Amino acid sequence: MPLPLPSESPRALLARFLTDTSGAVVTDWVVLTAAIAGIGVAVVTITNVGVERSSSNIQKCLEIQGDKWGGTNGGDYGQRLESIQNECGAL
Known part of the structure; x- marks a missing residue:
């Protein structure tokens, strides 16, 4: 069953769409x-290099x-x- 066409003009539909706040949340x-x-x-991107270096x-x-x-x-x-x-401190 096809949906009925709106009885409002396209301009009225657009105005209603722009002023309707339902769904804003x-x-x-x-x-x-x-x-x-x-x-x-x-x-994660910023800390990745430092973590890899430290683990190495x-x-x-x-x-x-x-x-x-x-x-x-x-x-x-x-x-x-x-x-x-001495050796570990030099890393």
């Missing part, structure tokens, strides 16, 4: 949600510690610890 929530999502994407440095430091403690590298505990601190 939904539009506000859509804009607000999009803004929050955009801020979230921006934060942590991995390298753990490998240095494994090398120093894993074998007979000579030196006592204090010397090994100082060597680890």
Whole structure:
């Protein structure tokens, strides 16, 4: 069954459309949600590089510690610890 044609003129329909505020709250929530999502994407993008660099440095430091403690590298505990601190501190 076809929809009936409106009895108003196109100008009256446009005027009613522009002045009608029903659904405005939904539009506000859509804009607000999009803004929050955009801020979230921006934060992740900005912090991504720093997090990757930090995790890479942590991995390298753990490998240095494994090398120093894993074998007979000579030196006592204090010397090994100082060597680890120097190498990890340089990252």
